[in-house]
Amino acid sequence: MGVCFSTEIKDKSSFHTGVDTDGNDHSTNSSKVSSVPPTPRSEGEILQSLNLKSFSFSDLKTSTRNFRPDSVLGEGGFGSVFKGWIDEQSFAATKPGTGMVIAVKKLNQESFQGHREWLAEVNYLGQFSHPNLVQLIGYCLEDEQRLLVYEFMPRGSLENHLFRRGSYFQPLSWSLRLKAALGAAKGLAFLHSAKTKVIYRDFKTSNVLLDSNYNAKLSDFGLAKDGPIGDKSHVSTRVMGTYGYTAPEYLATGHLTSKSDVYSFGVVLLEMISGQRAIDKNRQFGKHSLVEWAKPYMAHKRKVLRVIDSRLEGQYTLEAAHAVANISYRCLSIEPRFRPSMAEVVKELEKLQEPKETRPRRHSSHGTRTRRLSSGGLAAADDAGLGAYPRPQASLPSK
Incomplete structure (x- = not known):
């Protein structure tokens, strides 16, 4: 579910497959066959101590111009990544070309066990701050919607x-x-x-x-x-x-x-x-x-x-x-x-x-x-x- 934020090319990221070491087969017909086993940081729910912005789905729809196709930065097994804009202070959605550029990763709702990977991403990146780790600004967890909001990386991968x-x-x-x-x-x-x-x-x-x-x-x-x-x-x-x-x-x-x-x-x-x-x-x-x-x-x-x-x-x-x-x-x-x-x-x-x-x-x-x-x-x-x-x-x- 690699994230990459730059010019538009549609592709699929690497798929992760596996079987538990106890021998239980987790394979399905989906290309996303398995996911991260629970860890103390990713098990069950979002850590309450995280200093992350909780975005509403409507905010991110506005930020990305309703997830328009011409806002797509890339696509992978996790879902699509869209370019968006928010106010640097309030984090409210702004007009395209104004405020701070962000990359919004939207979980494909058909992605097998994608929530667990999404949760691991939130709980790990949400608690770390380092110059050589991509900054996670916030997330959206609303009904069936799972989104992540990152700093924009202009030179890509x-x-x-x-x-x-x-x-x-x-x-x-x-x-x-x-x-x-x-x-x-x-x-x-x-x-x-x-x-x-x-x-x-x-x-x-x-x-x-x-x-x-x-x-x-x-x-x-x-x-x-x-x-x-x-x-x-x-x-x-x-x-x-x-x-x-x-x-x-x-x-x-x-x-x-x-x-x-x-x-x-x-x-x-x-x-x-x-x-x-x-x-x-x-x-x-x-x-x-x-x-x-x-x-x-x-x-x-x-x-x-x-x-x-x-x-x-x-x-x-x-x-x-x-x-x-x-x-x-x-x-x-x-x-x-x-x-x-x-x-x-x-x-x-x-x-x-x-x-x-x-x-x-x-x-x-x-x-x-x-x-x-x-x-x-x-x-x-x-x-x-x-x-x-x-x-x-x-x-x-x-x-």
Whole structure:
């Protein structure tokens, strides 16, 4: 139920399927087969302590111009996302083009068990405030209507910036990719902190959104889980997530830990430096899985260049490429205990955020320097629809 707020493209987000670890099959003919098991934060009702605005359905109808088709920002398994406007002070609906822009996600009433995911989103995002988490402004719970109101993220998803192809836009630059990686890592580190203890469980490029300055924020908390407490080492749960991003031990056992998120981060970081999707059946045989193909090259300083996106030539040093690939490589360790914590990942990525005035000579495979792409070069790309709703990704099988 990933949220993405930018130009209009109609698509479906990833579907989450699964079977409880007790063996009970929850599958139906619906594409939305299962949902988040209840947690202390998402069980039953909205937490009373949340500082969220409770919107009326009529307010949101007015804000989005009665949910008109030309207000649609995107569509997914959860429902549709609409662009709207509200007053910054009173949060009352305003005329289009005035006040604060918002994104309104409206639950499809035919969505199977969508209320539970909706409730998890409210209870998690509603109690957290962090620069690298999308801000949830409020919600609507009225009769059968379930809506969520978010801050508007004008540059859309990281997925679209990485994987959209076309002559009308420039690819996301090396420095902006590192900036987005650091922001996403900070979001996960915050969730994993001793105070918060939350496992995100569905980290992927379509759930990382970018604001106007390319600051990354995590969205979509429908699959989030409270982490283990006391002397417990893991949480036992049904296997849910998206193909290509899920940690192998979680797939095999249903045992969920913060290191499961670390593995997913390693996949996304690899996607960021390679410009390739985690799973792509259109690639030649042996390269369908990005992780399986790239891992043999990632630990070698020279061979790692085979993995780096060729569109980034001239924008990085060999040392920086090796350092980032090494972070991804360690996050992708088969043994969870060998993976770094997200706090450690943040520290390593912070060291690679180079000040412009001290930025060293860039690597070029042809032995020459090439012009570095500026962040401003992406404006035309966004206008052309680069920040649109993510395309569908395969869900995990029932487990």
